[in-house]
Amino acid sequence: MSDSTQIGGxxxxxxxxxxxxxxxxxKTSIKRSPQAALLSFPSTLSEETSPVFGHxxxxxxxxxxxxxxxxAGESAxxxxxxxxxxxxxxxxxxxxxxxLEVWQANAGxxxxxxxxxxxxxxxxxFGGCGRVITSADxxxxxxxxxxxxxxxxxxxxxxxxxxxxxSVFGHGFAQRLITQMYFEGDPHIKLCPIVGxxxxxxxxxxxTALLDMHRTVxxxxxxxxxxxxxxxxxQTSFENRKEGL
Amino acid sequence: MxxxxxxxxxxxxxxxxPYVHIGCTPNFAGIKAYGGDLGATMKTGAVRGQEITLKGAxxxxxxxxxxxxxxxxxxxxxxxxxxxxxETRGQADPNFSGWGRSAGDPxxxxxxFETVKPGAVPFPDGRMQAPHITVWIVARGIxxxxxxxxxxxxxPDANAQDPILIRIEHQNRIPTLLAEKTGDAQYRFxxxxxxxxxxxxxxx
Numbered sequence: 001m002s003d004s005t006q007i008g009g010x011x012x013x014x015x016x017x018x019x020x021x022x023x024x025x026x027k028t029s030i031k032r033s034p035q036a037a038l039l040s041f042p043s044t045l046s047e048e049t050s051p052v053f054g055h056x057x058x059x060x061x062x063x064x065x066x067x068x069x070x071x072a073g074e075s076a077x078x079x080x081x082x083x084x085x086x087x088x089x090x091x092x093x094x095x096x097x098x099x100l101e102v103w104q105a106n107a108g109x110x111x112x113x114x115x116x117x118x119x120x121x122x123x124x125x126f127g128g129c130g131r132v133i134t135s136a137d138x139x140x141x142x143x144x145x146x147x148x149x150x151x152x153x154x155x156x157x158x159x160x161x162x163x164x165x166x167s168v169f170g171h172g173f174a175q176r177l178i179t180q181m182y183f184e185g186d187p188h189i190k191l192c193p194i195v196g197x198x199x200x201x202x203x204x205x206x207x208t209a210l211l212d213m214h215r216t217v218x219x220x221x222x223x224x225x226x227x228x229x230x231x232x233x234x235q236t237s238f239e240n241r242k243e244g245l
Numbered sequence: 246m247x248x249x250x251x252x253x254x255x256x257x258x259x260x261x262x263p264y265v266h267i268g269c270t271p272n273f274a275g276i277k278a279y280g281g282d283l284g285a286t287m288k289t290g291a292v293r294g295q296e297i298t299l300k301g302a303x304x305x306x307x308x309x310x311x312x313x314x315x316x317x318x319x320x321x322x323x324x325x326x327x328x329x330x331x332e333t334r335g336q337a338d339p340n341f342s343g344w345g346r347s348a349g350d351p352x353x354x355x356x357x358f359e360t361v362k363p364g365a366v367p368f369p370d371g372r373m374q375a376p377h378i379t380v381w382i383v384a385r386g387i388x389x390x391x392x393x394x395x396x397x398x399x400x401p402d403a404n405a406q407d408p409i410l411i412r413i414e415h416q417n418r419i420p421t422l423l424a425e426k427t428g429d430a431q432y433r434f435x436x437x438x439x440x441x442x443x444x445x446x447x448x449x
Binding site: 009012013014015017018019020021023026028029030031032033034035036038039040041042043044045046047048049050051052053057059062068069088089090091092097101102103111112113114115116127128129130131165167168171172173174176177178179180194195197198202203206207228229230231232 | 251252253254255256257258259260261262263264265266267268269271274275276278279280283305306307309311313317319320321327328329330331332342343344366367368369374377379381383384385386387388389390391394409412413418438439440443444445446447448449
């Protein structure tokens with residue numbers, strides 16, 4: 001992992017590929033989006049360094065959402081799935097030691113959160129949070145219940161596709177990313193104003209996990225594969241220019 | 246075609262949504278997990294340098310505080326060293342993580358970080374940057390995390406030399422990046438997402 005942790009500036013984020021701040025069909029974005037242009041600078045040590053989360057942070061059940069909130073001998077209700085993939089950078093290099101935090105609704109689309117009032121029931125054995133740190137090759141996996149779609153107060157009849165939220169730390173704070181994973185074939189994907197913030201079908205595909213029968217455990221859990229790409233890091237040559245940016 | 250730049254595309258961002266706390270600060274959300282929320286404490290013992298309290302809130306374009314945001318900060322220790330695997334300049338304060346996370350107060354949205362005043366860190370060309378803290382904000386309605394910096398109003402000399410601040414075209418917006426001293430070791434930094442006092446956000 002020596003070359004992937006080497007100090008080097010980050011490749012600029014492709015803002016034509018990333019969602020814009022203001023996407024009016026997603027109503028909350030209207031008053032929560034900056035109107036001035038972002039101020040661009042090449043990355044400095046403040047963005048090229050990042051906190052370290054050791055593997056000893058992770059408890060035995062942290063990556064098992066089926067059991068990490070369940071009473072002894074019980075398990076959460078719903079379709080059992082494994083979610084796995086790799087965290088890579090834009091150069092295709094693995095990102096080992098990356099902390100992933102995930103959260104989601106239960107099988108009925110209900111979140112365990114005090115501000116959530118959807119009438120679908122809570123599952124007493126499902127909390128909805130998990131975390132995992134990537135291995136030396138950038139791989140990760142966790143198991144959970146496939147979340148259900150849920151309604152939200154945006155349009156008169158808007159429903160989120162089934163999704164799992166991901167928060168990702170890389171090796172530089174400039175790589176910090178929060179995103180959402182969708183499930184292959186969900187007809188809600190193309191109706192959703194939050195997915196609609198993405199500017200291309202390719203960007204939607206990049207967040208759509210594929211059913212992975214190779215990793216499915218027969219008579220136990222289906223599997224979905226979801227790779228995550230973080231910003232790439234340049235090599236260190238020519239860093240010490242005396243003039244200009 | 247024969248030639249092809251086979252780089253991958255960064256995963257697209259999506260909003261953290263209103264329930265970000267379930268995943269990132271589950272204890273705050275009422276879900277007892279992990280024996281405590283990550284980033285709730287930045288100090289694990291006696292720290293070097295000046296201990297400070299940084300408070301503030303995030304406001305939308307109508308002036309309403311966000312009560313469902315998550316704010317993270319990342320900074321060096323008092324000597325300007327990061328507690329990072331890729332810090333090559335020396336050993337950072339072992340009792341200081343440099344990273345903090347706050348959900349804000351559920352009623353007022355006010356966030357609080359108990360931290361230390363950061364030391365100066367060099368720019369890539371060797372000039373020193375003024376002491377600053379990197380801030381990252383996510384929330385419902387924010388499609389991609391917003392990055393800004395806290396500088397300190399009581400560091401006018403360093404700020405006047407900062408390689409980033411001096412290159413900002415609209416110098417009248419610089420006060421939006423300055424934390425004001427509100428008391429002994431107390432600073433306030435309010436963030437305005439939109440409007441006349443809009444905070445400067447960076448693409449770094």
